Amino acid sequence: MAEPLRVVVTGAAGQIAYSLLYMVAKGDVFGPEQPIILHLLDIPVMMGVLEGVVMELADCALPFLRGVVPTDDPAVAFKDVSAAFLVGAMPRREGMERKDLLGANVKIFKVQGEALDKYAKKDVKVLVVGNPANTNALICSRYAPSIPRENFTAMTRLDQNRAQAQIAAKVGVPIQQVSNVIIWGNHSSTQFPDAAHASVTVNGQTLSAPEAVKDSAWLDTVFVPTVQKRGAAVIAARKMSSAMSAAKAASDHMRDWFLGTAPGRFVSMGVLSDGSYGAPKDVVFSFPVTTKNGKWEIVQGLTISDSARKSLDVTGKELEEERKEAIAVIEA
């Protein structure tokens, strides 16, 4: 029997965590037979609500959930964890852009970077969900110098899942028949959802997504903006931001990182940029990656059209601006 894995979820009393904790505890992420000890961090005023979440986790009667540690103390929350879902942060409301959250949220990620550095395992894998996720991940990595910077990632998997779902619906195939859609850049409305390298299996035959969709105008004028603005559309409809789908995406991201991507498949993750595809260096930029033995690698050699180039530049520039603003907030 494997040793229990300690996993922290921050923002544990919030709406994403409410779905995510169940997915993690029942084995969707680290494998169905991996024992888990969940560390649940939230702020002091939420401890009563968190107590209710702890009761519900017990009442789920999950065989591989071996312990639950609710706390408002980062020293306890991050102690010896191997995986960290950093969800706890303020969500945006209608009319805001995600980068409007920088002032409120970036300091949380400085503090949590410092706590990870002090208390977590040195090979901890960190997924930042709290917005603006890419820049929060960058800041978090900067304050955890004893942990490799490639262990800090940001979530663009929700955008990837949205993109896959749009193409599957358009072609009329089940979602698993669509693969290798890419999200480039920032988890913001400047992101570039790219179907050019994606494949769709239709009646047993694998086609490129543009061939399967047979409607390039739809790809440019409906698909791209729908995915870019999906978070805002959910807020407008629900009056609250995406939660169930965000939790599923966080599970998908961490599962693929820990357990590896299937042969021939890649996924999108916000990772520290090395300048691949002309992206700016030292920002957390979403790239297509494959994962193996707990490490990600950027997929190289994909052709980038002139119009895709422009889109990559726009989202890269936004990330450079966010980095500047985040540093100013922290140093103020």
Ligand SMILES: NC(=O)C1=CN([C@@H]2O[C@H](COP(=O)(O)OP(=O)(O)OC[C@H]3O[C@@H](n4cnc5c(N)ncnc54)[C@H](O)[C@@H]3O)[C@@H](O)[C@H]2O)C=CC1
């Ligand atoms: N990257 C992505 O694709 C997505 C990101 N998000 C972002 O995830 C974040 C969380 O969203 P929700 O769960 O809906 O929000 P929520 O408001 O329901 O929950 C957030 C929780 O975080 C807690 N919190 C605040 N500061 C904290 C701190 N310093 N330490 C620990 N916990 C803290 C709050 O008390 C609250 O319980 C938001 O920033 C949202 O914009 C949401 C959906 C998708």
Ligand SMILES: O=C(O)CCC(=O)C(=O)O
């Ligand atoms: O759009 C938002 O700010 C809410 C959550 C989110 O990031 C998303 O749904 O993509």
